Amino acid sequence: MSLKLYFHPLASFCHKALIAFYENDTPFVPHLVDLGEPSARAEFLAVWPIGKFPVLRDESRNETIPESSIIIEYLAQHYPGQVRLVPEDPDLARNARLRDRFFDLYVHEPMQKIVGDRLRPQDRHDPHGVEHARAQLRVACDMLEKDMSARTWALGNHFSMADCAAAPALFYADKVQPFAESHPHLFAYRQRLMQRPSYARVLAEAQPYFALFPSDDDK
Numbered sequence: 001m002s003l004k005l006y007f008h009p010l011a012s013f014c015h016k017a018l019i020a021f022y023e024n025d026t027p028f029v030p031h032l033v034d035l036g037e038p039s040a041r042a043e044f045l046a047v048w049p050i051g052k053f054p055v056l057r058d059e060s061r062n063e064t065i066p067e068s069s070i071i072i073e074y075l076a077q078h079y080p081g082q083v084r085l086v087p088e089d090p091d092l093a094r095n096a097r098l099r100d101r102f103f104d105l106y107v108h109e110p111m112q113k114i115v116g117d118r119l120r121p122q123d124r125h126d127p128h129g130v131e132h133a134r135a136q137l138r139v140a141c142d143m144l145e146k147d148m149s150a151r152t153w154a155l156g157n158h159f160s161m162a163d164c165a166a167a168p169a170l171f172y173a174d175k176v177q178p179f180a181e182s183h184p185h186l187f188a189y190r191q192r193l194m195q196r197p198s199y200a201r202v203l204a205e206a207q208p209y210f211a212l213f214p215s216d217d218d219k
């Protein structure tokens with residue numbers, strides 16, 4: 001087996017890459033990294049000193065591929081499957097990339113900021129940063145609510161890398177800033193993503209770890 005994925009089952013950006021693997025039944029070896037364990041952390045930092053996962057190692061091509069979007073692009077290029085996560089049509093592909101960026105930068109990262117703040121020591125919280133993240137998330141949700149009022153997936157009928165990005169971003173965003181009432185179309189899209197077999201599988205595999213997800217009370 002030439003593909004090895006460094007990941008953690010709870011990590012939202014890893015969910016994004018896992019969806020891409022499961023959509024096309026692409027074989028790979030999952031390598032769970034416990035960053036809290038010094039030797040596992042050191043081993044992972046030797047692969048990718050930035051220390052963020054997912055990271056893909058392809059022994060057969062001697063390539064190390066970090067960044068969830070780039071992993072999806074790499075799979076689409078070198079290990080394509082039935083589901084074209086990066087559409088062949090260049091305009092559609094650009095649109096998929098734009099939406100992928102949108103979910104990462106304006107939904108996923110603000111959500112991470114809010115969760116990350118819960119993990120900070122008592123005297124190291126960043127209320128201003130969290131307030132900014134919440135405002136950013138609200139604007140993004142307002143924009144997406146309009147988009148998703150008439151679409152099944154982020155691009156319309158075509159499931160793409162943008163949906164891989166959307167799934168964990170919206171799954172966890174609703175946990176930190178619930179939007180079922182305020183953004184019903186977006187919430188319905190979140191539920192569709194959760195029912196998609198690829199993401200349902202990711203969530204089932206993450207289930208044993210959800211107790212580690214910090215709640216607001218953990219601050």
Ligand SMILES: N[C@@H](CCC(=O)N[C@@H](CS)C(=O)NCC(=O)O)C(=O)O
Nearest residue numbers: 011012013051052053054067068069
């Ligand atoms: N831009 C990166 C973000 C990856 C990322 O933030 N990963 C988180 C887990 S969801 C991580 O590795 N956190 C560990 C850390 O920052 O120490 C991507 O798209 O892969």
